[in-house]
Amino acid sequence: MSAATPPLPDYDDLSVGQLRERVRSLPAEQVRALIGYEESHADRMEVLELLKDRLDGLTEGDEIPGGPGPEDGPDPEDDACADVAPDRRTERS
Secondary structure, three states: OOOOOOOOOOHHHOOHHHHHHHHOOOOHHHHHHHHHHHHHOOOOHHHHHHHHHHHHHHHOOOOOOOOOOHHHOOOOOOHHHHHOOOOHHHOOO
16 A cells, blocks of 8 residues: 555545544554555644554554444343343243
């Protein structure tokens, strides 16, 4: 990927918020490419801080999100699960 080619589709048109969402799923190599592209083009401080923070997180062991994990599931200790009605099929004879 050359520094003249945006590393993400429509990169130059993305807001900081949109970019924040997109970089969450990128590996460190692509984040480095984004940093290089940003530094040689718009050089926006807020975007560079966002990208560098994400790269720091990746190098410190943050995982790339791959969808809902156990941390996004219901808490087994949560009493809200107790309100669920039992399956009626098991009560019939």
